[in-house]
Amino acid sequence: MNYFALSRRFGRSLVSPTLVGAFAVGALLAGGTASARAKTVLTLYSAQHPQVVGMLTKAFTAKTGIPVRVHSGEGPEIANQIVREGKRSPADVVFVENSPELTLLDQLHLLAPVAQATLAVVPATDSAANGDWLGVLERQNVLAWNPKLIRQAALPPHLRDLALPAWRGKIAIAPSDADFLPLVGAMIHAKGKAKTLAWLRGLKRNAKIYQDDESVVAAVNRGSVATGIINNYYWARLRTEMGPARTPSRIAHFAPQDVGNLINVSGAGVLASSKHKDAAQQFLAFLVSTVAQRDLAASTVDYEYPLRPGVAPNPLLDPMASLHPPAIAPVDLGNDRAAAALLQQAGLI
Amino acid sequence: MTKIPPQATRRPPVGLVLLGAVPAALVILPIAITVADAVTAGAARMLALVWRPLVGDLLINTVTLTLAAAICCVGLGTASALLVERTDLPARSVWAVLATAPLAVPAFVASYAWVSISPALEGFGGALVVTVFAYTPLVYLPVAAALRGLDPALEDAARALGDTPWRCVRRVVLPQLRPAMLGGALLVTLNIMVEFGAFALMRFRTFTTEIYAAYRSGFDGAEAAALAIILLLFCLGCIAAEALLRRPVHYARIGRGTQRRGVPYALGVWRLPAVLGFAALAGLSLGVPILTVLYWLTRHGADAITPAEASPLALLTAAISTIELGLGAAGLTLILALPLAVLSARWQRFSLTMPLERGAWLAQGVPGIVIALALITATIAAVPALYQSTLLLLLAYAMLFMPFALVAMRAALLQSDRRLEEAAKSLGAGWRRVLWRITLPLAAPGFGAAAALVFMAVTTELTATLLLAPIGTETLATRIWGDTSTLAFAAAAPYAAVLITLSMAASWLLARRFGMAALHAQAGG
Numbered sequence: 001m002n003y004f005a006l007s008r009r010f011g012r013s014l015v016s017p018t019l020v021g022a023f024a025v026g027a028l029l030a031g032g033t034a035s036a037r038a039k040t041v042l043t044l045y046s047a048q049h050p051q052v053v054g055m056l057t058k059a060f061t062a063k064t065g066i067p068v069r070v071h072s073g074e075g076p077e078i079a080n081q082i083v084r085e086g087k088r089s090p091a092d093v094v095f096v097e098n099s100p101e102l103t104l105l106d107q108l109h110l111l112a113p114v115a116q117a118t119l120a121v122v123p124a125t126d127s128a129a130n131g132d133w134l135g136v137l138e139r140q141n142v143l144a145w146n147p148k149l150i151r152q153a154a155l156p157p158h159l160r161d162l163a164l165p166a167w168r169g170k171i172a173i174a175p176s177d178a179d180f181l182p183l184v185g186a187m188i189h190a191k192g193k194a195k196t197l198a199w200l201r202g203l204k205r206n207a208k209i210y211q212d213d214e215s216v217v218a219a220v221n222r223g224s225v226a227t228g229i230i231n232n233y234y235w236a237r238l239r240t241e242m243g244p245a246r247t248p249s250r251i252a253h254f255a256p257q258d259v260g261n262l263i264n265v266s267g268a269g270v271l272a273s274s275k276h277k278d279a280a281q282q283f284l285a286f287l288v289s290t291v292a293q294r295d296l297a298a299s300t301v302d303y304e305y306p307l308r309p310g311v312a313p314n315p316l317l318d319p320m321a322s323l324h325p326p327a328i329a330p331v332d333l334g335n336d337r338a339a340a341a342l343l344q345q346a347g348l349i
Numbered sequence: 350m351t352k353i354p355p356q357a358t359r360r361p362p363v364g365l366v367l368l369g370a371v372p373a374a375l376v377i378l379p380i381a382i383t384v385a386d387a388v389t390a391g392a393a394r395m396l397a398l399v400w401r402p403l404v405g406d407l408l409i410n411t412v413t414l415t416l417a418a419a420i421c422c423v424g425l426g427t428a429s430a431l432l433v434e435r436t437d438l439p440a441r442s443v444w445a446v447l448a449t450a451p452l453a454v455p456a457f458v459a460s461y462a463w464v465s466i467s468p469a470l471e472g473f474g475g476a477l478v479v480t481v482f483a484y485t486p487l488v489y490l491p492v493a494a495a496l497r498g499l500d501p502a503l504e505d506a507a508r509a510l511g512d513t514p515w516r517c518v519r520r521v522v523l524p525q526l527r528p529a530m531l532g533g534a535l536l537v538t539l540n541i542m543v544e545f546g547a548f549a550l551m552r553f554r555t556f557t558t559e560i561y562a563a564y565r566s567g568f569d570g571a572e573a574a575a576l577a578i579i580l581l582l583f584c585l586g587c588i589a590a591e592a593l594l595r596r597p598v599h600y601a602r603i604g605r606g607t608q609r610r611g612v613p614y615a616l617g618v619w620r621l622p623a624v625l626g627f628a629a630l631a632g633l634s635l636g637v638p639i640l641t642v643l644y645w646l647t648r649h650g651a652d653a654i655t656p657a658e659a660s661p662l663a664l665l666t667a668a669i670s671t672i673e674l675g676l677g678a679a680g681l682t683l684i685l686a687l688p689l690a691v692l693s694a695r696w697q698r699f700s701l702t703m704p705l706e707r708g709a710w711l712a713q714g715v716p717g718i719v720i721a722l723a724l725i726t727a728t729i730a731a732v733p734a735l736y737q738s739t740l741l742l743l744l745a746y747a748m749l750f751m752p753f754a755l756v757a758m759r760a761a762l763l764q765s766d767r768r769l770e771e772a773a774k775s776l777g778a779g780w781r782r783v784l785w786r787i788t789l790p791l792a793a794p795g796f797g798a799a800a801a802l803v804f805m806a807v808t809t810e811l812t813a814t815l816l817l818a819p820i821g822t823e824t825l826a827t828r829i830w831g832d833t834s835t836l837a838f839a840a841a842a843p844y845a846a847v848l849i850t851l852s853m854a855a856s857w858l859l860a861r862r863f864g865m866a867a868l869h870a871q872a873g874g
Contacts, residue, residue, distance in 0.1 A: 043820065069821045071821075076565065077565040077566070080568075090820070176566060178566075209554075218468055222468060222469070336567065340568065347403050347406070349563070
């Protein structure tokens with residue numbers, strides 16, 4: 001670098017000394033913003049899509065007068081952050097898209113029990129068995145496919161088929177997306193570690209790797225790759241954005257009860273270390289209230305299935321009865337650690 | 350009787366030396382934490398983490414991209430420097446500005462522009478396009494400077510002995526430009542190593558993107574440390590190579606004197622192709638990002654994939670946070686850099702001055718993601734009060750951009766006459782009074798420039814901001830990132846427009862006052 005030339009230029013120049021003063025004032029201003037935290041606010045660590053959380057927190061604050069500040073990140077990142085923060089975590093509520101992250105926190109005794117009245121609102125199988133976290137919404141793993149590149153009849157009946165040599169270059173995955181981990185966890189539960197590792201190695205050979213499900217579904221839609229493993233709501237969101245005319249891609253389910261049809265549960269929990277447990281419980285109750293669940297179902301930003309009975313899902317989604325998920329409960333998925341280790345061993349992350 | 354013994358100027362006060370060690374310590378800190386993470390994991394685990402398929406993929410990605418980008422950047426940068434400095438290209442001063450202006454467009458914003466035009470650009474091709482157009486100025490600037498410093502006598506001799514212009518350029522001019530070209534190529538390499546946002550948006554996997562992925566997958570200990578150490582070795586290697594290159598190179602010319610400029614080569618029939626080629630380069634490196642942002646500004650923000658509500662208020666809040674953080678970081682960085690700048694300008698021969706300076710320079714080889722993860726680890730474990738605080742983010746900025754402040758502050762101090770300080774001392778003023786009344790006022794313009802450089806760098810910084818911003822703080826950069834990584838290109842456009850405007854305005858002011866070399870320093874991080 002030509003620092004010599006730079007030095008000469010700087011020496012000769014003239015900038016008003018007030019500039020330095022301005023920067024000093026700026027330093028004070030920036031420092032000042034950090035200290036404005038006296039009022040009681042609920043701190044939410046969220047791995048849900050920010051627009052969904054924005055909608056929910058706004059409605060919650062309007063209803064209760066309790067302001068919510070949101071820290072966003074990927075599910076495993078948020079969970080790991082809370083683990084590291086331990087008892088000092090500033091979080092009151094954790095709201096994530098996949099249950100294994102909550103399982104991890106619960107195993108480390110970082111969650112407080114959810115109020116019974118709130119738990120009673122949703123089916124018991126969709127929340128923690130011990131009542132330490134609450135199921136809020138759910139969605140399904142599906143295969144997005146592009147009819148220009150593949151015939152419907154050629155789609156694989158089973159998730160495990162995608163590791164076969166015939167699928168080389170025809171499948172897209174996002175192994176570093178938080179939504180992929182539960183699928184690996186389900187595979188481990190169904191087939192064991194050795195077979196899951198072999199399957200992942202096959203995927204590594206066959207798959208085009210993307211960073212997240214959004215990119216996978218976009219790649220399938222524009223015809224870069226024939227199929228892609230996604231959660232169903234990414235396709236619905238893409239279709240809403242592009243319109244039916246520009247959405248040639250479709251989604252397909254695997255054979256009934258196949259691991260590939262796994263349902264992922266979005267859930268929330270109250271931190272054991274929270275200093276605002278009442279407000280936190282109120283927030284959880286709000287998440288499964290009729291109002292919130294109806295708003296979520298009606299919105300064009302979420303496209304998950306509401307867990308509160310009687311609230312109909314968005315009409316763009318396939319009816320619940322057609323999903324045929326495998327008999328794998330949230331607790332069977334583990335806490336993501338084993339799944340992540342296998343992904344690493346296979347060279348996918 | 351008051352006298353100034355020569356020894357007094359050679360041995361600085363102990364307090365100054367201690368404070369002068371702070372910048373170096375700030376650089377060593379994240380490196381030490383990363384190494385400690387690795388050591389905690391144990392040799393066997395580290396070996397397993399380093400010796401795995403992913404690392405091989407990343408090495409291949411990084412090496413192929415670096416080679417391809419360096420070759421393209423050297424070709425384009427040298428060609429444009431030759432055209433501007435040594436030919437009769439029309440409107441050369443305009444081209445000179447256009448050749449450096451891409452530095453004011455952050456690489457991740459350019460990446461956003463390209464990937465929003467066609468997602469087919471994802472991967473190696475897109476990453477190459479973005480890096481070449483973003484980093485060609487890093488070669489152009491040193492090569493143009495070297496061209497200005499060449500002695501035309503050698504060329505005259507070659508021409509007199511019958512060389513054609515082409516042959517003369519090839520045999521006489523280009524060989525003399527080799528150090529500048531190589532230095533530029535190393536800068537391109539270093540920038541590729543530490544870049545995160547541009548590659549993440551292009552879905553191109555490099556060490557920085559996979560360190561981030563490891564963090565997001567809940568692995569931020571050994572896994573991230575293993576990748577970070579490989580990356581650090583690469584970056585520090587680049588720094589060392591660049592430092593070796595920067596040692597004085599002896600040109601044939603003796604004595605400075607008044608320099609004669611070489612006679613410009615006549616382009617002749619190549620005039621039009623040269624203009625068209627240059628226009629294409631400017632169009633691709635500047636026109637594409639700017640026009641794409643303008644295009645997306647006219648589109649509606651799509652509900653379905655827009656992460657957060659886009660509103661004028663959100664835009665204003667993000668712009669204000671960005672400016673506040675920029676000003677705060679500039680203030681903090683200058684304060685932390687001042688003692689070392691004084692030490693290096695006033696006690697150049699003191700035995701510790703050089704090592705402390707070199708230590709601080711290493712900051713250029715420590716990627717933002719490594720600093721951010723190390724600070725998170727350190728504060729959670731040892732200083733919970735600092736965790737998630739604005740101060741911590743400002744500290745990270747200070748670590749990243751200390752070299753900018755140092756180069757400008759040191760130069761300013763060297764320019765202000767130390768005899769005035771000595772006169773003040775001899776008249777009885779204490780060191781505080783001398784600093785306040787003599788040193789600082791004289792150096793103020795250069796300090797202003799230092800602050801402006803840090804400010805610009807902070808406003809366009811993405812990685813550390815993403816990881817360390819206090820809860821609820823959104824900057825222009827994090828907004829663009831959030832929207833673009835979910836393909837909400839229209840929603841990102843207003844933020845990108847404000848960011849580019851801010852960065853362009855600041856660069857223009859800096860370049861007008863301090864010349865293109867100021868931009869050059871800005872690009873060094």
